[in-house]
Amino acid sequence: xxxxxxxxxxxxxxxxxxxxxxxxxxxxxxxxxxxxxxxxxxxxxxxxxxxxxxxxxxxxxxxxxxxxxxxxxxxxxxxxxxxxxxxxxxxxxxxxxxxxxxxxxxxxxxxxxxxxxxxxxxxxxxxxxxxxxxxxxxxxxxxxxxxxxxxxxxxxxxxxxxxxxxxxxxxxxxxxxxxxxxxxxxxxxxxxxxxxxxxxxxxxxxxxxxxxxxxxxxxxxxxxxxxxxxxxxxxxxxxx
Ligand SMILES: Nc1ncnc2c1ncn2[C@@H]1O[C@H](COP(=O)(O)OP(=O)(O)OP(=O)(O)O)[C@@H](O)[C@H]1O
Ligand SMILES: [Mg+2]
Numbered sequence: 001x002x003x004x005x006x007x008x009x010x011x012x013x014x015x016x017x018x019x020x021x022x023x024x025x026x027x028x029x030x031x032x033x034x035x036x037x038x039x040x041x042x043x044x045x046x047x048x049x050x051x052x053x054x055x056x057x058x059x060x061x062x063x064x065x066x067x068x069x070x071x072x073x074x075x076x077x078x079x080x081x082x083x084x085x086x087x088x089x090x091x092x093x094x095x096x097x098x099x100x101x102x103x104x105x106x107x108x109x110x111x112x113x114x115x116x117x118x119x120x121x122x123x124x125x126x127x128x129x130x131x132x133x134x135x136x137x138x139x140x141x142x143x144x145x146x147x148x149x150x151x152x153x154x155x156x157x158x159x160x161x162x163x164x165x166x167x168x169x170x171x172x173x174x175x176x177x178x179x180x181x182x183x184x185x186x187x188x189x190x191x192x193x194x195x196x197x198x199x200x201x202x203x204x205x206x207x208x209x210x211x212x213x214x215x216x217x218x219x220x221x222x223x224x225x226x227x228x229x230x231x232x233x234x235x236x237x238x239x240x
Contacts, residue, residue, distance in 0.1 A: 002027040002193055003162065008062035010047045017043045017057055019217040030194045032204040032225070034238055035214035041197040045164045049087040050076040081110050086160035088151045090167055096140030100131050103139055103150055107157035116159060124153040127183050144171030148180070162193045169200050181207045201238035205229045
């Protein structure tokens with residue numbers, strides 16, 4: 001088990017957003033958390049990557065374990081540097097006044113493996129040719145979909161082995177959405193472990209190995225992506 005979330009209770013001030021959720025991600029898997037608006041999907045990713053308050057949630061009780069060790073006390077930068085877990089937030093969180101390439105470079109600041117960094121630029125530009133074409137363009141002038149690609153590209157540039165993706169399909173036209181997911185699949189086949197949250201449950205279940213359904217701060221169902229796709233309750237609530 002690469003990443004294990006155990007009985008996690010998370011709060012924003014006095015408001016409890018996660019009521020004791022448990023799930024895990026094995027090495028090499030694509031796992032997806034599906035759920036409606038406000039279910040607690042982003043909160044879960046922010047708790048794992050320790051986005052600090054006030055924007056980030058506060059872990060109240062429970063545990064987050066990486067390779068068997070608790071990482072609840074670990075600071076955000078160390079999650080990236082030592083645990084090799086990177087968050088690709090929603091695309092609008094990129095630095096708009098920097099160019100595409102500067103945004104990518106920023107993600108490499110603590111890396112010392114220059115050769116691999118060079119290969120990672122190449123890999124990101126191969127996976128997202130649109131970013132290659134626009135490498136000198138200021139990021140704020142990218143389309144919503146291109147910003148989404150940049151958010152994923154930036155997570156890859158950290159050199160991390162586990163990426164947490166917050167709605168990578170957001171704002172993408174249907175064809176680009178499929179492109180994005182095919183790209184994620186390719187990354188996964190190259191060895192990347194992926195925890196993906198998505199409102200587009202149909203798409204997420206098509207590409208993931210396993211899935212959990214999050215409903216107002218609780219995990220209410222889990223199983224293989226194939227089994228959940230066939231589940232009548234899931235179909236009714238999320239695949240309608
Ligand atoms: N910074 C915050 N302060 C207070 N409450 C918050 C904060 N961020 C999120 N919440 C609340 O926590 C709950 C879960 O929000 P979260 O953003 O995790 O949902 P989500 O599943 O990602 O939804 P969406 O699909 O709309 O992105 C919501 O009720 C939300 O209002
Ligand atoms: Mg969200």
